[in-house]
Amino acid sequence: MTRKTRIRAALVTTTAVVTATAVSAGVSAAGPEKSSEPTRKQIAALFDGWNAALRTGDAETVADRYADDAVLLPTVSNRVRTDRAGIVDYFEHFLLNKPVGKKVRTIINVLDRDSALDTGVYAFTLTDPVTGAKRVVEARYTYEYEKRGGVWKIVNHHSSAMPEG
Numbered sequence: 001m002t003r004k005t006r007i008r009a010a011l012v013t014t015t016a017v018v019t020a021t022a023v024s025a026g027v028s029a030a031g032p033e034k035s036s037e038p039t040r041k042q043i044a045a046l047f048d049g050w051n052a053a054l055r056t057g058d059a060e061t062v063a064d065r066y067a068d069d070a071v072l073l074p075t076v077s078n079r080v081r082t083d084r085a086g087i088v089d090y091f092e093h094f095l096l097n098k099p100v101g102k103k104v105r106t107i108i109n110v111l112d113r114d115s116a117l118d119t120g121v122y123a124f125t126l127t128d129p130v131t132g133a134k135r136v137v138e139a140r141y142t143y144e145y146e147k148r149g150g151v152w153k154i155v156n157h158h159s160s161a162m163p164e165g
Helices: 003-024 040-055 059-063 084-097
Strands: 066-073 100-112 115-127 134-148 151-161
Touching: 040 059, 040 100, 040 115, 040 134, 040 151, 059 084, 066 084
Parallel strands: 066 151
Antiparallel strands: 100 115, 115 134, 134 151
16 A cells, blocks of 8 residues: 555545544534524414413513513503513413413514514403403514523514504
8 A cells, every 4th residue: 555545545545534523423524504494384473382381370470481681561461570570470470361372473583593573463362360350452562582492482472452453
């Protein structure tokens, strides 16, 4: 075997080892592989998880859906909530009405693999804790989601009652 042949064989072996190692580590020849962007359906399902958290009746469980630095502009409060304590406080009061949400119209924009917007209109059936009377409140909403530590969190949530309602 000539020196040139031995060098070529060594390069082929080294390339195969590097390629196998990179593939097992999730790296391609072009660099680290990027995880794929979420689908609109996956982002829409985040609302379902939030709505299910409402049904637990536990404000802490609902607040767990929000990032630590999230901003909440709630439907039935004039106070902007910018920390977990404020978000928990809002939901402690809101959950007394046993809210059940349903999307009426949704528009989802996937921004990248770690962020997305879900905007539209939803309707909440609220039950008065004293009289038991039910009423439906339609509101416009925006959820801004970010994937943090591998978990989708709400970083911004704006909800306002429809002005013509």
